[in-house]
Each structure stands twice: as C-alpha cells, then as structure tokens.
Amino acid sequence: MSEPASASQPALRRLLLEAVVICAVAMAVGLTMNFNMVMNAFTGKTVAAPPSKTALGTVAEFPDPVELDEVHELIAAGALLVDARHVEDYREAHLQGAVSLPLGEVDQRLDAFRSEVPAERIIIIYCNGFGCPDSFDLGVILLARGFQQVRVFEGGFPEWRDAGLPLEGAAQ
Amino acid sequence: MNTLRLILFHTARLVLGGTFLYAGILKGEDPVVFAGQVANYQLLPYAWNYLVAAILPSLEVLCGLLLLLNRWVRPGTLILGLLNLVFMAALVSLIVRGIDIDCGCFRPDAEVKTSPLSALIRDLGLMVLVLMTWVLDRRKNREERT
Structure with a gap:
C-alpha cells in the first residue's frame, strides 16, 4: 500500500522545493555566464553565427x-x-x-x-x-x-x- | 532492496547523470552555436532561443552532477524526466512538420547529423533510465525508512 497522505505531502513539498532550488541555481549560473549574449539577443544585437x-x-x-x-x-x-x-x-x-x-x-x-x-x-x-x-x-x-x-x-x-x-x- | 535492484538503480543513476553532464558541458561550450540549433526547431521567438541556450546547459550539468554524486537524486531525476519529455515533444514536432535538422542533442557542431527520429528513439531510452532511477529510488527510500 502507498503511504498515507499525511506522510507523503511533506515529501512531495520537499521534492518540489528541491526541484525549484535546482532550477533557480541553474538559471542563475546560466544567465551569469551568458549575460551578454542574452541581453544582446533581447535588444536585437546578436546574430546566430559566431x-x-x-x-x-x-x-x-x-x-x-x-x-x-x-x-x-x-x-x-x-x-x-x-x-x-x-x-x-x-x-x-x-x-x-x-x-x-x-x-x-x-x-x-x-x-x-x-x-x-x-x-x-x-x-x-x-x-x-x-x-x-x-x-x-x-x-x-x-x-x-x-x-x-x-x-x-x-x-x-x-x-x-x-x-x-x-x-x-x-x-x- | 535486493542486490540486483540496487545495482540497477546505481547503474541507471550513473548512466543518466553522466549522459546529461556530458551533453550539458558540450552545449555550454558554445552557447551561441547552440542557440542557432535551438532556433532551427522554429518553435520559439528569436531571443528566447538564446535564453534557452543560456540556461539549459547549466541545468543539465547540475542535474547530471547531482545524480552522479548520489545527492538530491529525486528532484534531479524529476527535472531530467521533464526536460526529456520537452525534448521528445520538440522532436515529434520536427517530424510532424517535416523539418530535417540535426537534433543538437550533444555537440553543437557535430559532423554526423542525428536525425529527429533517431534522437527520439535515444530519448525513449533515456526515459527508461529516468523511470528506473525514479521507481527504484522510491523503493530504496521506503525500505530504508521502515
């Protein structure tokens, strides 16, 4: 049988929280490393070819x-x-x-x-x-x-x- | 958990983590070229291709590392599973629209092109690893708790 709802809910919340933390860290790292490229793209300065x-x-x-x-x-x-x-x-x-x-x-x-x-x-x-x-x-x-x-x-x-x-x- | 299941779990975890770590590092090396490959899918507005190219490699590297280090395996596997679903949906959309491009899965300047169909089959294999890691990890945790 599966675990009772009272026990699985905190586990689910923790899982989602950890997933959000991972995504946030990855976004922070990715955007920091490629800040200029993303800014240029959104202001229309970048071209695809290097x-x-x-x-x-x-x-x-x-x-x-x-x-x-x-x-x-x-x-x-x-x-x-x-x-x-x-x-x-x-x-x-x-x-x-x-x-x-x-x-x-x-x-x-x-x-x-x-x-x-x-x-x-x-x-x-x-x-x-x-x-x-x-x-x-x-x-x-x-x-x-x-x-x-x-x-x-x-x-x-x-x-x-x-x-x-x-x-x-x-x-x- | 019996030994066979334990071996299966760690094998799936290591192969999955290693694959995404490798893919993330290769894509992250030249994000501008990778952005061009994302753009080839013709799914996103111009600048958003660059946003994806900036974030996706670090997400793949981070989740891959967590799986290899056997830390936060559940959230890492969840994210990789969701990413894999998105990749598969994008590949299916290529096949449906008849666009034949390199999938851009690993090395951005690959000399050997990986067609959407073969990339889709490969992603199905990765999905099996995701499910194996997810299910066996849950079983392991439950047994450790009792």
Whole structure:
C-alpha cells in the first residue's frame, strides 16, 4: 500500500522545493555566464553565427539581424535581397526579387555587384536559415568593402518559404 | 532492496547523470552555436532561443552532477524526466512538420547529423533510465525508512 497522505505531502513539498532550488541555481549560473549574449539577443544585437567563423580576422563591423516583419518594411523602403547560397540553389528557388551573390564566388563577382548596387542601398542577405553562417560571413565582407547598410535575415529561405511568401526560380 | 535492484538503480543513476553532464558541458561550450540549433526547431521567438541556450546547459550539468554524486537524486531525476519529455515533444514536432535538422542533442557542431527520429528513439531510452532511477529510488527510500 502507498503511504498515507499525511506522510507523503511533506515529501512531495520537499521534492518540489528541491526541484525549484535546482532550477533557480541553474538559471542563475546560466544567465551569469551568458549575460551578454542574452541581453544582446533581447535588444536585437546578436546574430546566430559566431563572429569567429569569419575569415577577416579582427574586423569589428558586423551586420545587424532582421526578422521577417522588418524584412517586409525594408523591402518596401527599397532594400535589396541578396541570396548567399550556391548558384544552383538560387536557380532552383529564391526569394522574390533577390539577386544571387554566393559567398563562395564573392571574390569573382563583387566588382560587378558593386557597379550595380549603390553603397548606401539597404542590403538584406539570407541563406538557409539559422544554422547557416554564409549570410553573416557575406555581410561582414560587404561591410568591409564599403556597403553601409547591411542586414542579415537569419530565418532565411526556410522561414520565408514556410510563411508562404512568393518565391522565384526553376522549381516554381 | 535486493542486490540486483540496487545495482540497477546505481547503474541507471550513473548512466543518466553522466549522459546529461556530458551533453550539458558540450552545449555550454558554445552557447551561441547552440542557440542557432535551438532556433532551427522554429518553435520559439528569436531571443528566447538564446535564453534557452543560456540556461539549459547549466541545468543539465547540475542535474547530471547531482545524480552522479548520489545527492538530491529525486528532484534531479524529476527535472531530467521533464526536460526529456520537452525534448521528445520538440522532436515529434520536427517530424510532424517535416523539418530535417540535426537534433543538437550533444555537440553543437557535430559532423554526423542525428536525425529527429533517431534522437527520439535515444530519448525513449533515456526515459527508461529516468523511470528506473525514479521507481527504484522510491523503493530504496521506503525500505530504508521502515
């Protein structure tokens, strides 16, 4: 038989109290160790891709992240969508109105890109979503080469597609 | 409690604690990358992925340590069981939505991808360990009291 209710209730209370203490300690430790990251995320300063992945070493300028809502507003304000994925992916399907500038071909194609796109135009770079660092890395390069308003749409192609927004390309 | 049950209890406790300690340390090494993996699940608003990435590793490490040290085993097991349920629900949601990403269970930059289904099966195994630890611990405590 199970224990009488009078005996199990304090035990249950103690169990829950201990569980709450564990959670509180873990939250305190986790938030203390990662205070800057969490603060930056909630004030919109962090991007998912770590800066250490860029090839440009000590460049201090990083592109700001934008979310889908803001992407719409920026496009309405004349922003240019830039697809950082491979050309084949771009040909298959890309965000409506996007131009292709794959990270892997940036050296060959950047001059042509610069001659077509004014440095002060807002540029929104995307690739394959949060796990993909290419848009961030391309953003760092474009900032270093003189483009002034470079943003990264971290949700990228998957978020746009899943939101049912218009795509262009061979697969469409 | 007979010897076999005692061995089963300590084995389940040590394996469970060790697994979560290991997973927590790996995730905690690079919280920004881990946040990106949480974001891949497409379940939380942008900044909340970072909040989870900040707290989850230390919770896993703490509960894992408590289980390994045989201290506060019941609350530690309770939390790990609840976490495991949340993980499984998140994995099921991936499968239902047809999103094929690395589960982000252990090493954030894993070269070998763990699909949602295999991660779910692994979590089922962990759930068995959680239940074993929980039930055998209760039996042990009851016998110690009488």
